[in-house]
Amino acid sequence: MKRLLILVFALFMGSTAIAVDSATEAAMAADPVAEKRLQGLSEELRCLVCQNQTIADSNAELAQDLRREIRSMIKDGKSDSQIIDFMVVRYGDFVLYRPPVKGITLLLWGGPVALLIFGLLALRSYLKRRALRVAEQDRPLTADETRRADALLKEIDQ
DSSP states (O other), rough: OHHHHHHHHHHHHHHHHHHHHHHHHHHHHHHHHHHHHHHHHHHHBBOOOTTSSBBBOOSSHHHHHHHHHHHHHTTTTOOOOHHHHHHHHHHOOOBBBSSSSGGHHEEEEEEHEEEEHHHHHHHHHHHHHHHHHHHTSSSOOHHHHHHHHHHHHHHHOO
């Protein structure tokens, strides 16, 4: 019986929270300026679950929670930079869809270029070694090698 009461209470509280969130979302949707700010901020922040989508594009629960959090901060009168700073403090630079260039993210920005340069150098080295092998195989026979080849051919003919 006690468990049943706890379950009913939890369901009631959950539905109340959903109703409050829905009311907040409806009020924000009525304000086109706030909704545009939300959309702009949502496109700058990465979904931490999907990792290749912004929170504007993601349907993950965490993305929905982050959008609700942004809505409430906009409602509280916080600026865009304050909201982004809050998200960065809470989740790190990874939450930014375009992280800033600094020491810790240097590999993220320079990694693709470094891999491209490394790949080109490896390809050049491989092609150079291959050209040397082909040139070595195509060289004419020495006099000694020619004599040995002729002797082997005479043995086969006999």
